[in-house]
Amino acid sequence: MVGFRAIGATLLLCLTAAFGPGNAEAVEARGPFMQIGVEAPRPIGQQGLCKRSPAECRPVAQPGQAKPLVLTRSLIHTIATINVSVNAQIKPESDEKIYGVEEYWTYPASTGDCEDFVLRKRKRLHEEAKIDLGNLLITVVKKTNGEGHAVLTLHTTDGDFILDNLNWRVLLWSDTPYAFLKRQNTGDPGKWNRIANGRDVLVGAVDR
Template identity: 65%
Template sequence: MVGLRAIGATLFLCLLLAGQQSPAAAVEQAGRFMQVGVSAPRPIGHQDFCKRYPSECRPTPGHSAPQPLNLTPELIHKIAAINLAVNAGIRAESDEDLYGVKEYWAYPKTAGDCEDYALLKRRRLHEEAGIDYDDLLLTVVRKQNGEGHAVLTLHSTAGDFILDNLNWRILPWTQTPYTYLKRQSEHDPGGWNRITNGHEILVGALKR
């Protein structure tokens, strides 16, 4: 486990450094970030989640304008460790099997599906690594087989990175095999926005 955490953090750091040192970094900068557009309907599961956890779906009173997270080597190691720990500690199981309903967003204890992993990572990264919820955004994507899927977007000054229960690596959003549809608002955790450049990125299948 420790070895995988170290490898994951090292790969994450290498991706950041490669982007910062690239001669084309300035040109590529815009593509590192998802471009959000008009408001989008909240996923049904998130609507119900907000009824049960209303404090997690309201803007923080007096909170300043959201700013992308500044990543440091120490923080990168914490993020990689939490991502791997949640992926390893939670058993994948559908909402129908767990709760008898098609969609139910919850904090998993031993089992859950994709959005449950994302919710737990979001809470742990906030509580254990001190990352603002503004920079930890639930995101809905479409897999290559057409199925819907949920991941967590880490919004940083180096770009948007994806924490995914289907991959222990933390990757730039453009290097994942998904079509990006919508994500949680940086300004209002109860709101969602469409991702306007989610269909333009070139994504390829990942070897696992």
């Protein structure tokens, strides 16, 4: 099995730290994969994006056809590079301040909200790393302070990993401090599903 944590030491020094050590208790409690539940409403911001750009929300695979991504050394290096690059290039700013509205999903130029980081990473990973969109899933979470947040889930054979503008490391979802609420459907980015085991925020993860 080739995993982020297993081969992190072989990456370039500047990227090695991007793959944080795993939390054994967290992985055991939540498991490496999110358990996907019933259909959930689309976020308001994505509803607007779908109206402006319908191609963003068209089905990408038939039900049951989407296969988890198989990780390789070179692919892990590319994923880490793109994650760090996007986090460094975009200045965090609220949609209210940029566009004058509470939620506006779009591809950022130089500033953007959390979901804009996600959209840019998703696009680059699809175009540059040739990762299937069914394995690049926008995910809605709740931070420990109760605020909503968006991250990108990378669905792989080794587990569900998180790319986050608040953390430049790529972490297994169970190693993050978030309560996971819902994410895009693997076959249809215009549909969303609740995360059945996503609300148990782990003390071990929060305290790190």
